[in-house]
Amino acid sequence: MNIPSKLVEEAVNELSKFPGIGKKSALRMVLHLLKHDTETxxxxxxxxxxxxxxILFCTQCGNVSDKDICGICSSVNRDRDKICVVEDLRDIMAIESTGQFTGLYHVLGGVLSPIEGIGPSDLNIDKLLERIKTEETKELIMALSPTVEGDSTMFYLTKKLQDSPVKITTISRGIAIGGSLEYADEITLGRSILNRIGLEV
Amino acid sequence: MNIPSKLVEEAVNELSKFPGIGKKSALRMVLHLLKHDTETxxxxxxxxxxxxxxILFCTQCGNVSDKDICGICSSVNRDRDKICVVEDLRDIMAIESTGQFTGLYHVLGGVLSPIEGIGPSDLNIDKLLERIKTEETKELIMALSPTVEGDSTMFYLTKKLQDSPVKITTISRGIAIGGSLEYADEITLGRSILNRIGLEV
Structure with missing residues (x-):
């Protein structure tokens, strides 16, 4: 793309570093800024x-925070014996919006991905192992994406913790509420049959 | 969306002002920035x-520029008797990349749109009328989007210039090269029959 202005070109280059933003979208964003005043x-x-x-990262759970210890870790109303392991802030926001979890979180900052060069040392794993030893944790709930990378990370952590007395669980996978069996993919449907739940009457 | 950090929330609010960027995409962009160093x-x-x-706007054509007069307006290799009227920088870049136009441009900065509250005084129209009087313009080529707003703007300008000796043309509309008649919409196909071109052998 041949942009006639150096200033515009530089802004386009920086904006197009965002994931999912190409040069054309970046140019569209720059033109939006040029249409509005300098203040914007x-x-x-x-x-x-x-x-x-x-920005700070909570010294306990690794979540982004405006203080040293984030609001959830410093709250007295949370169950301190459950830790939910998530990838990033978005997952915490999604789980918090359900109102079904009252424990603490631990943010890994990503999942293991050999293709992208992300190994165990790049994730916030050591701190998690330390927390399990020093805190009153009884249960570790894995809430990672149901992808190959998410599953590998889960198995890596489970292996690391196999001698620990902490109970390890994962969020259930299956047919979404309101979803139709007909349109579910085979793997999800297969998993939902294998992990069937007893009905109590 | 309930974002736990004020700093992140502010960045998300500012980023989501871009057209086509919602709160979720903005949060994704912020997390991308947090994964990279401060320098980024x-x-x-x-x-x-x-x-x-x-950034400056070319005092002649209204295009964005690093100087008072943009590269195209100051070039000695351009035909100064043709002015191509476009909406913004992107259209200039698209036309320049064809290599088929060697005249000057005039950037309106938008099209007339009563719904968005854009009237003639919001566009760079007065300067265009002045240019036609003072410069050696012989032809004005309208290269506006084939939308209701683009067409209205074109008709507005044509009406304004009806007493001027300048020839007014518009880029042709029709079936795209490589496009199939079968999948063309009726309006385009209809227009391409009305505006048929004589074949010279």
Whole structure:
């Protein structure tokens, strides 16, 4: 793409580093900024830089936070014997919105992925092993994406913790509520038959 | 969406002001920035702010430019008797990449749209009328989007210029090269029959 202005080109290059944003979308974003006043761009630029410079990561769970210890870890209303292992902030927000979990979280910051060069040392795993030893954890709930990478990470952690007395569970996989059997994929449907649940009357 | 960090929330709010970027996509962008070092965010933030603060608009054609007069307007190799009227920078880039046009451009900065509250005074129209009077323009080529708004803008300009000796043309609309008649919409196909072109042997 041959952009006639160096300034625009630089902004397009930086914006197109976002995942899922190509050069065309980035140019569209730049033209949006040019249509609005300087204040809009300054606010956006400052919000990005301030966020990245001032953000802290909770020293306990590894979640992004404005303080040293995040709101969930410092709350007195949470069950401290359950830790839910998630990939990032979005998963915490999704689980919190269900209102079904009152324990603590542990943010790995990703999943193991040999293709992307992400190994165990790149994830927040050591801190998790330490927490299990020092905290009153009784149950570790794996809430990772049902992908090959998510499953590998889960099995890696389970192996690492096989001598620990902590109970390890995973969120259930199966047919989504409101979903139809007809349109479910074979693997999910197969898994939902294998992991069938006893009905109590 | 209930984001636990004020800093992240602010960045998400600013990023979701982009067209086509919702809160979820904005959060994904923020998490991308958090996975990379501070330098990445600072470069992005600065590129945006510098671009908006330093960018100039060509005093002749209204295109974005790093100088007072853009590269095309200041070039001695362009035909100065043809002006192609476009909506924004992207259209110039698209037309330039064809290599078929060697004249000058005029950037309107949008099209007339009563729904979005864009009237003639919001567009770079007065400057165009002035250019036609003072420059050696012989032909005005309308290259606006084939939408209701684009067509209205074209008719508005044609009406404004009806007493001017300048010849007004528009880019042709019809079946795209490589397109199949079967899948063309009725309006395009209808237009391509009405505006049929004489074959010269």
């Amino acid at each position: 761009s300054v606010k956006l630029g400052n919000a990005i830089v301030n966020m990245r410079k001032q | 965010s600072v470069k992005l933030g600065n590129a945006i702010v510098n671009m908006r603060k330093q």
